[in-house]
Structures are given as C-alpha cells and as structure tokens.
Amino acid sequence: MAETQVVHALAPAAASDDESAFEALYRTHAKRIYSLAYRFAGNAAEAEDLLQEIFLQAYRKLGGFRRESALGTWLHRLAVNRCLDHVRSRAARQDAVTEPLGPDHPPDRAGTGPITHLDLERAIAQLPDACRMAFVLHDVEGYEHREVAKRLGIATGTSKSQVHKARLRLRRLLRRP
Amino acid sequence: MSRNYHAPASGPACERHADALAALVDDTLDPRDRGPLDEHLAGCAACRDLLADLREIRSLAATLEPIEPPARAWHDVRRRIAAEDQPLGPRVEWLGWWSFGRAAVAAAAAMAAAILVIGPAYLALPPSSDTPDHASRAAAAALEAIEGSHAAAIREVEQRIGTGVPIPAPARDVLTRNLALVDDAIAESRSAVEADPRAAIARERLQAGLARKLTLLRTMAALELEGG
Numbered sequence: 001m002a003e004t005q006v007v008h009a010l011a012p013a014a015a016s017d018d019e020s021a022f023e024a025l026y027r028t029h030a031k032r033i034y035s036l037a038y039r040f041a042g043n044a045a046e047a048e049d050l051l052q053e054i055f056l057q058a059y060r061k062l063g064g065f066r067r068e069s070a071l072g073t074w075l076h077r078l079a080v081n082r083c084l085d086h087v088r089s090r091a092a093r094q095d096a097v098t099e100p101l102g103p104d105h106p107p108d109r110a111g112t113g114p115i116t117h118l119d120l121e122r123a124i125a126q127l128p129d130a131c132r133m134a135f136v137l138h139d140v141e142g143y144e145h146r147e148v149a150k151r152l153g154i155a156t157g158t159s160k161s162q163v164h165k166a167r168l169r170l171r172r173l174l175r176r177p
Numbered sequence: 178m179s180r181n182y183h184a185p186a187s188g189p190a191c192e193r194h195a196d197a198l199a200a201l202v203d204d205t206l207d208p209r210d211r212g213p214l215d216e217h218l219a220g221c222a223a224c225r226d227l228l229a230d231l232r233e234i235r236s237l238a239a240t241l242e243p244i245e246p247p248a249r250a251w252h253d254v255r256r257r258i259a260a261e262d263q264p265l266g267p268r269v270e271w272l273g274w275w276s277f278g279r280a281a282v283a284a285a286a287a288m289a290a291a292i293l294v295i296g297p298a299y300l301a302l303p304p305s306s307d308t309p310d311h312a313s314r315a316a317a318a319a320l321e322a323i324e325g326s327h328a329a330a331i332r333e334v335e336q337r338i339g340t341g342v343p344i345p346a347p348a349r350d351v352l353t354r355n356l357a358l359v360d361d362a363i364a365e366s367r368s369a370v371e372a373d374p375r376a377a378i379a380r381e382r383l384q385a386g387l388a389r390k391l392t393l394l395r396t397m398a399a400l401e402l403e404g405g
C-alpha cells in the first residue's frame with residue numbers, strides 16, 4: 001500500500017470509528033425498536049420519528065449506561081419509555097378535541113381464509129391505547145405481566161385484564177364475515 | 178376464528194369461569210382451578226371456541242415478524258447526531274470502550290493529519306548507520322514494546338468472540354469491514370516500524386491501529402454478549 005493510500009484508508013476509518021460502533025448498535029436493534037414503535041403508535045410515520053428520537057436519546061445518554069445492565073435491555077427500556085410517553089401525550093392532545101373511542105370499526109378483513117399476520121397488525125392498530133400497549137408488551141414482545149405492569153406503571157392485575165380485553169377485542173375485529 | 182362466535186359465552190356458568198379461562202390462555206392458571214374449568218369446557222362449545230380463538234390470537238401475536246425500518250432512518254439519525262455532536266462533550270463509560278474508542282480516534286486523526294503534512298518524505302527513510310543485526314534487534318524491541326501491551330488484550334477478546342449470540346448480519350458486516358481496514362493499516366505500519374524502528378510516526382500509527390482493533394473487537398464481544 002502506498003503512503004497516500006494508507007492516509008486515505010486511515011482517515012475515513014478514523015473519522016467514523018465512534019460512529020461505526022454506534023452504527024453497529026443501530027443495525028442490531030433498529031428493527032426490534034421500530035417494530036415496537038410501530039405497534040405502539042399504530043402508524044409508520046410516528047414510528048420512524050420515534051425510532052430516530054430513541055437512538056438520539058441513546059446516543060446522548062450513553063454516558064449514563066452502566067456496565068451491569070446489558071446494553072440491549074437498557075436500550076429497549078429506553079425505547080418502551082419513549083413510546084409510552086408518546087402514546088400518552090398523543091392521547092392527552094386528542095382527548096382535548098375528540099370524543100372518547102367509539103365502538104370498534106367493522107372488520108375489514110377480506111375473505112374467509114386463516115387470519116394472517118397482516119390482519120393482526122391492522123387489528124392491533126385499532127385497539128384502544130391502554131390495552132394495545134399491554135398487549136404488545138405481553139403477547140408480542142413476550143414480557144411477563146409483572147414487567148408489563150412495571151413498564152406501564154399499572155398493577156399486575158390490571159396488566160392481565162388489559163391484555164385479556166385486548167385479545168377479546170381482537171377476536172371481534174378478526175371475526176370472519 | 179370460530180364460526181360459533183355469535184353464540185356469546187355469556188351464561189352465568191361462563192361468567193364464573195371467565196377469569197380462569199383468561200388465565201389458561203396466559204398459562205398462569207392454578208392447577209387446582211383447572212378441573213372445574215375443564216368440566217365447564219366439556220359441556221360448553223362457546224367457551225371452547227373462545228379459548229381456541231384467544232390462543233390463536235396469542236400465538237399469532239408471538240410470531241409477528243419484526244418490521245424493517247426505512248433505510249433513510251439511519252442516515253437521518255447520523256445527520257442529527259453530527260449536527261449536535263459538538264456541544265455534547267465526551268461521553269464516557271460505555272462499557273469502558275466507548276471512551277477508549279474516542280481516544281483512539283483522536284490519536285489516529287492527529288496522526289493521519291501529520292502523515293498528510295509530511296507526505297512522501299516520510300517514506301524516504303534516512304540511511305541507517307546500524308549494522309543489519311543491530312537494526313533487526315532494534316526493530317524487534319520496538320515492535321515488542323508497542324504490540325506487547327495490546328497483544329494479550331486482543332487475544333483475550335478474540336477468544337470470547339464467537340462464543341455468544343451471533344451478531345446480526347448488517348452489524349457484523351459494518352464491524353468486519355472496519356476490522357479489515359484496521360488490519361491493513363496495522364500491517365502497513367508494522368512494516369514501516371520494521372524498516373525504521375526509530376520512526377515515531379510509524380510507531381504511533383501501529384499503536385493507534387492496535388488500539389482501534391481492540392475497540393472493534395470489544396464492540397463485537399459486547400454485542401454478542403447482550404445478544405441483540
């Protein structure tokens with residue numbers, strides 16, 4: 001390698017060393033966090049904003065990260081908190097101007113075949129906030145009720161009843177025509 | 178989803194077993210409550226359908242695929258980080274190696290600038306007055322002084338890599354790409370030190386290359402450890 005090539009090889013790597021570590025972190029976790037944001041927010045535009053904000057916040061807070069908690073767990077907790085704040089403040093804004101949630105939309109599932117993942121994604125987006133968040137954390141993300149309760153700041157029994165309520169509601173939304 | 182949905186499970190007996198049924202779907206039903214529920218289910222088609230449907234929903238939810246974010250999201254994150262990076266000051270203590278990485282970056286960047294200024298003159302090594310034997314011993318000592326401090330740490334991390342949860346392909350590719358770059362730079366500066374053990378720039382560059390290699394290896398080990 002000629003000297004000039006060395007400089008060229010070294011300089012971009014030097015400028016991006018810190019960034020490449022952070023990019024690796026992003027590549028590892030972005031999909032899972034985006035999915036969480038998408039299912040919490042119920043749409044792609046808000047999910048993308050949330051994803052960006054979560055990683056910016058992570059970047060700012062990395063100094064506060066403690067070795068004893070695994071990085072993925074730390075990042076996921078940060079993501080859940082941010083998504084939760086988002087949904088709650090959105091609800092607060094909407095409550096000020098709109099009616100409370102009405103009855104479920106009529107099922108928009110076409111055909112009589114088996115329920116697909118896409119059907120379920122659409123139905124989840126129609127759930128009321130509180131039971132949607134509990135359902136996503138418990139049934140999709142696989143948290144225990146105890147952990148769901150802690151994340152959402154509710155009682156364990158409330159988590160159980162919210163998740164059950166969500167499943168009953170999904171059943172109605174997904175019923176065959 | 179069951180055809181019997183329109184026969185709602187709402188008899189008084191169904192109501193009495195509603196909590197147990199919800200717990201059964203959750204796999205949290207106390208085994209002692211299982212008997213009475215089973216008895217009810219045996220005689221109630223509506224509750225059997227309800228149970229089957231709720232279990233189907235739960236199992237579908239557990240197998241939902243992760244959703245791919247748009248590719249532009251990373252570029253936007255990077256742009257926003259760059260825009261606000263200055264006032265942030267140094268971040269420390271990310272697994273210990275985050276700050277280590279930054280120090281290596283600063284050293285390597287300073288060095289790259291120095292090489293740019295010195296240019297090809299650096300390669301025109303001054304003729305050595307040493308005997309060949311003395312020169313090679315000096316080179317070996319110089320390499321030992323620089324590499325010795327990193328060799329053990331690099332070996333230790335290399336042994337840990339591959340024992341944890343495999344890193345997802347996109348992250349692994351970024352890291353492997355950088356690792357290959359760093360290995361090239363290390364090899365290059367190593368030959369420069371061998372050629373002239375007194376060349377401070379070559380020694381510093383080897384030092385920084387090894388430090389960066391350690392940073393990248395630690396990144397890999399940390400990502401494996403926490404398993405995505």
Ligand SMILES: [Zn+2]
Nearest residue numbers: 186191221224
């Ligand atoms: Zn019944």
